[in-house]
Amino acid sequence: xxxxxIREELRARRVVHRPLVMEKDPEHNRAENLGKAxxxxxxxxxxxxxxxxxxxxxxxxxxxSFTPASYPHIVAMPSSTEEVQEVYRIANEFLMxxxxxxxxxxxxxxxxPPYGGILCDLRRMDExxxxxxxxxxxxxxPGVNYLMLQAAAQLxxxxxxNPSTSATAGVISNHLFCNINTMASKYGFGMDxxxxxxxxxxxxxxxxxxxxxxxxVKGAVPGPGPDISCLFRYAFGTYGIVTKMTIRLYPEAxxxxxxxxxxxxxxxxxxxxxxxxxxxxxxxxxxxxLMNSFYGIFMGDTNKEASKVAELMPRHNLVTIFxxxxxxxxxxxxxxxxxxxxxxxxxFDYLPKEAIEDMTADYDYVNLEKWVKFFNVTVxxxxxxxxxxxxxLIDKLDNMxxxxxxxxxxxxxxxxxxxxxxxxxxASTYLQPYHMGRSAYMEYDVYTNQADKDDLLRILMGxxxxxxxxxxxxxxxxxxxxxxxxxxxPMMDLAMQAAQPNMVQFMDAFTKMxxxxxxxxxxxxxxxxDTGCMKKIFF
Amino acid sequence: MQRRITxxxxxxxxxxxxxxxxxxxxxxxxVMAQQCDDPRFWRxxxxxxxxxxxxxxxxxxLEMARxxxxxxxxxxxxxxxxxxxxxxxxxxxxxxxxxxxxxPLWVIQLLREQAIADExxxxxxxxxxxxxxxxxxxxxxxxxxxxxxxxxxxxxxxxLEQKVEWLLFVGDDYSSFKQLTPRIQAVAKVLSAAGVDFGxxxxxxxxxxxxxxxxxxxDFFETLANANLDLFEKAGATKIVTADxxxxxxxxxxxxxxxxxxxxxxxxxxxGLIKEGKLKPSKPVKMKAAYHDPCRLGRRxxxxxxxxxxxxxxxxxxxxxxxxxxxxxxxxxxxxxxFFWEPEFARWVTNERLFEAEHVGAEAIITxxxxxxxxxxxxxxxxxxxxxxxxxxxxxxxxL
Numbered sequence: 001x002x003x004x005x006i007r008e009e010l011r012a013r014r015v016v017h018r019p020l021v022m023e024k025d026p027e028h029n030r031a032e033n034l035g036k037a038x039x040x041x042x043x044x045x046x047x048x049x050x051x052x053x054x055x056x057x058x059x060x061x062x063x064x065s066f067t068p069a070s071y072p073h074i075v076a077m078p079s080s081t082e083e084v085q086e087v088y089r090i091a092n093e094f095l096m097x098x099x100x101x102x103x104x105x106x107x108x109x110x111x112x113p114p115y116g117g118i119l120c121d122l123r124r125m126d127e128x129x130x131x132x133x134x135x136x137x138x139x140x141x142p143g144v145n146y147l148m149l150q151a152a153a154q155l156x157x158x159x160x161x162n163p164s165t166s167a168t169a170g171v172i173s174n175h176l177f178c179n180i181n182t183m184a185s186k187y188g189f190g191m192d193x194x195x196x197x198x199x200x201x202x203x204x205x206x207x208x209x210x211x212x213x214x215x216x217v218k219g220a221v222p223g224p225g226p227d228i229s230c231l232f233r234y235a236f237g238t239y240g241i242v243t244k245m246t247i248r249l250y251p252e253a254x255x256x257x258x259x260x261x262x263x264x265x266x267x268x269x270x271x272x273x274x275x276x277x278x279x280x281x282x283x284x285x286x287x288x289x290l291m292n293s294f295y296g297i298f299m300g301d302t303n304k305e306a307s308k309v310a311e312l313m314p315r316h317n318l319v320t321i322f323x324x325x326x327x328x329x330x331x332x333x334x335x336x337x338x339x340x341x342x343x344x345x346x347x348f349d350y351l352p353k354e355a356i357e358d359m360t361a362d363y364d365y366v367n368l369e370k371w372v373k374f375f376n377v378t379v380x381x382x383x384x385x386x387x388x389x390x391x392x393l394i395d396k397l398d399n400m401x402x403x404x405x406x407x408x409x410x411x412x413x414x415x416x417x418x419x420x421x422x423x424x425x426x427a428s429t430y431l432q433p434y435h436m437g438r439s440a441y442m443e444y445d446v447y448t449n450q451a452d453k454d455d456l457l458r459i460l461m462g463x464x465x466x467x468x469x470x471x472x473x474x475x476x477x478x479x480x481x482x483x484x485x486x487x488x489x490p491m492m493d494l495a496m497q498a499a500q501p502n503m504v505q506f507m508d509a510f511t512k513m514x515x516x517x518x519x520x521x522x523x524x525x526x527x528x529x530d531t532g533c534m535k536k537i538f539f
Numbered sequence: 540m541q542r543r544i545t546x547x548x549x550x551x552x553x554x555x556x557x558x559x560x561x562x563x564x565x566x567x568x569x570v571m572a573q574q575c576d577d578p579r580f581w582r583x584x585x586x587x588x589x590x591x592x593x594x595x596x597x598x599x600x601l602e603m604a605r606x607x608x609x610x611x612x613x614x615x616x617x618x619x620x621x622x623x624x625x626x627x628x629x630x631x632x633x634x635x636x637x638x639x640x641x642x643p644l645w646v647i648q649l650l651r652e653q654a655i656a657d658e659x660x661x662x663x664x665x666x667x668x669x670x671x672x673x674x675x676x677x678x679x680x681x682x683x684x685x686x687x688x689x690x691x692x693x694x695x696x697x698x699l700e701q702k703v704e705w706l707l708f709v710g711d712d713y714s715s716f717k718q719l720t721p722r723i724q725a726v727a728k729v730l731s732a733a734g735v736d737f738g739x740x741x742x743x744x745x746x747x748x749x750x751x752x753x754x755x756x757x758d759f760f761e762t763l764a765n766a767n768l769d770l771f772e773k774a775g776a777t778k779i780v781t782a783d784x785x786x787x788x789x790x791x792x793x794x795x796x797x798x799x800x801x802x803x804x805x806x807x808x809x810x811g812l813i814k815e816g817k818l819k820p821s822k823p824v825k826m827k828a829a830y831h832d833p834c835r836l837g838r839r840x841x842x843x844x845x846x847x848x849x850x851x852x853x854x855x856x857x858x859x860x861x862x863x864x865x866x867x868x869x870x871x872x873x874x875x876x877x878f879f880w881e882p883e884f885a886r887w888v889t890n891e892r893l894f895e896a897e898h899v900g901a902e903a904i905i906t907x908x909x910x911x912x913x914x915x916x917x918x919x920x921x922x923x924x925x926x927x928x929x930x931x932x933x934x935x936x937x938x939l
Binding site for chain 1: 562563564565566568569571572573574575576577578581590591592593594596598599602603606611612613614615616617618621637866
């Protein structure tokens, strides 16, 4: 490639060169093995489907999180379970790390390869292998996203548990990573709706779980024996790569009705009570709490317009959608729920549906009937500030209120402004009742602009303090479980032990399982077997 | 001193925010989610769909721009390939802007300009086109005499000799390919039938420069643009109509930075003429056809309704929509000058669109761009498909 004068000058002006990988590893990913591994991968997958070109690698080095750039050494794109086996075979042979990459939409640096190695991009495996509308399940590959599967499900009269993330998020990875969805109060999270999986273990062996493993009818009650599909929840590829999954679908109601209860005061307690009541009644099909700032997700052609929409909306809102076999049934459910809320929560306002329709009319990407089935938007946090930190917490619904208030204060104090609530563009809380309101998922997001170092530091510190407060009050970090608890966030393992002493034995079990399934410690390597410590500090 | 349309600049750095703030939400890979009814047709990024690596989707290219800006990586062959297999169809831009206010398309376009400036563009592949431009002012090497052959026997005014109200800018493709001759003749016949006072620049018209701008050669583009602007001045033309949507978009977006021009596309003008009653399509044209939105006319210029209004006025014509229509339309494969380098990939994209046309039960594809017509016609001939391809002007002329 010709060296140009302009680039030479540009280079001379720069002070900092980012390293390709964060640190050299003396054992894994050794320089002398990289070429051999690449050749072997090209032979196994086809010349086109493995690359070490920097222009290809750089696309996998960052995501929207604060995690610094971390380049893989090689990107491999297998197209089948057998090719994933080949990737692991080669990785074991040359002691290369393997980082699975579903569709690559992550908010926390989880698909960035911390030590380089082989990044296994699974987007060529993007088939909906089977879909059964009558028995309501679909078997899919890891490259399938919610947009594809939702459209396919609707063709057979079904729908799926659609999370509040971009429609292009991968179904398998999101279902394994909890999948918070607006139907959770009725049907649970996505992870509760996994029927079976096929996974390639780090040794290259294939593991089939659930009914798939012994040829029973899909959707049958799992067994005999324990259902080890759960092994892969929150595992992020530490135990292997899931290459197939069967998930439950749900019937698509032919008719819908929506009501929009809203509360202007910044009092989350009232909202938590209302959510509990609605969830317990079990009449609503979809139910969630949204702060006004979240409405910017849906509406507005520009950030400015989105902010205006957020300002127009009351501070707290309930998304309450009802389904029915007939229009009357959907209307009746909505009417009964509204009557109950009016009686118990006289302070609520109800936004007229026409007002919401008016607000969305100008945006051809917002279809009110489909707005929660297809998230045609990126999350608010990406939209407004460029980056964010997500706090995902699960606890009793009524405990959430106190914890949120303490977190908010901690975050606000740390950020160094006042004790007042953070403005919507700095932080948002979102409550999602789970299993008829017995517990809830709370998402606590703080937003920042990656390009603004001061802002980044300010928010990072605020988030850290808020999270520490939550943990000190006994809150379990929803997405922090599983094999990745060590190493996902610096000192998470230490903090967990302090805040949740009973986690210690779990972490010990995770480690033992990891050592059994991945003897060479290559699959999403996060900590060292010999010392038991995480090796790398992210920040 | 030769006027410049754009001041020289360190182009890519202007869009630092666009490539730094991409959240990699990947919405730019597909159609608008809420408008997707069939999972077979959710994808909308031609190069990403074919080559799959992140580098071939918009977020990967934004990341490349960021890494070049940070001097974190050097240009390599994969960068050349991914930057120059983008069809610049603008689908990513259309998805990203409403939710994030970023312009991936601008970044990719400026990456190409940077590639030319920094000498890492794959110019070998474009050398024949550039050489043709140098020799004949035409990307396909067609001489000025041959470029006016289509008008032989037609009574078309020369705007340089006779004052006309509208200047018909013919464009590169209509004047260069025999298969397009009846199409551009139809354009002229329709305008005449409506009583539009128009003329052309005849042999003097040079390339709009669109093909050069697409590969990032802004300097050469400006040479040609200035030649045309001089001719416009000489002819006293301030109202331009064109059926070539690539010419339409560069004249509208670039030429107007240096001259005051009213630029109208053929579908816009004919939709207006039908509305005014100056064009009355009355002969039935019996066919079931799907209208293909050309990227430059549709997404780029927002002209979606006018061509449909024209087709809607033609009796007997049953118009069906592609699964990916309007803002979701898939490129025909002719975008971004990719066919000069990767004709096989371009044909692969065209075939995908033909599959979609057959899927929606169309007997014919109607479009309003000469490159789209050419791409479809060539692919249909190769596939020996029964589909037919028509230019909007051709169908309209049949109905008059």
